Amino acid sequence: MNLYFRLLWLFVWRLRHITQIGFLDTSRMAYRVWPSDCDINLHLTNARYPALMDIGRTYMLAEMQQLKPLLKLKWLPVVNASEFTFVKDIKPLQKFWLETRVLGWDDKYFYIEQRFVSDRGLHAIANVRGLFMCKRRKITTEELIAQVGFSGEAPMLPPSVQEWKAMLQRKKDENIV
Template sequence: MNLYFRLFWLMFWRVRHCRRIDFLGTSTISYRALPLDCDINLHLTNSRYPALMDLARTYMLAEMGLLKRFLKLKWLPIVNAAEFTYIRDIKPLCKFDIQSRVVGWDEKYFYVEQRFVSGDTLHCIVHVRGVFVNNRKQVPIPEMLKEAGFDGPEPCLPPEIEKWKAFLTLKKERNLPA
């Protein structure tokens, strides 16, 4: 239930009062680990991270000035893969930020890095690979960049993303039916 409240708060208040960032800028949204977000081990449960990340990416689009435009175009973001590294747990009632930024793209996917931080402590770092779809068809990356108004140089993907991409390709190849 608290995620619905957070979504409502995000869509009807936060996106109307957010700051403006560039397409490659870092978006930051703050949350608190509520008791219902925590598990029996008394820390933020693993399943809550992706749900909060969805909200943070939506907020990132709003800060970029793209949320209304993409909704109008009926573009829906789809996560293709995510890779989590948990470093320090987030205790109940701890306030933390989720920092989200686009780190690059290739011919098919865009890549987002999301960090859970409180103060100087890094709790979790996540890489997300995704696309936008419209009418069950993928929106081409050049079209997305054009709508975003981005005409700068393409950033080089970080080495960990390149290795992750190779791992995902290997995983797909090894598990396809013969």
């Protein structure tokens, strides 16, 4: 129920009061850890991170002024893979920010970095690989880049993301039956 409230808050309040960012800029969304977000260790449960990240990516699209146009086209984001590194816990009632940014793309996928930070520093960092779909059709990165009006070069993916991308391909190759 907690996440439904946060999603409703996003659509009812936050989307009316957002700042505009560029396609490669960082989106920053504030959160607070509620008791219902905690596990038995009394910190933000690991299961909550991906759910908050979903909301953060939606917020980033809204700040880019792309949420409504993409929904109108019925282009829906789909996560293909994600990886997390947890650095330190986030305590109950602690305020933190989720920073979301597009790292780059290839011919099929977009790579997004999401960082959980507070006044205490970095708590977790995650990379997400995804694409957009419309009626079972994969939207090419070229189509999406044209839709959002970005005209620059694709940024070079950081070495750690290039290694992750290669590992995902090896994993796929090793498990094809």
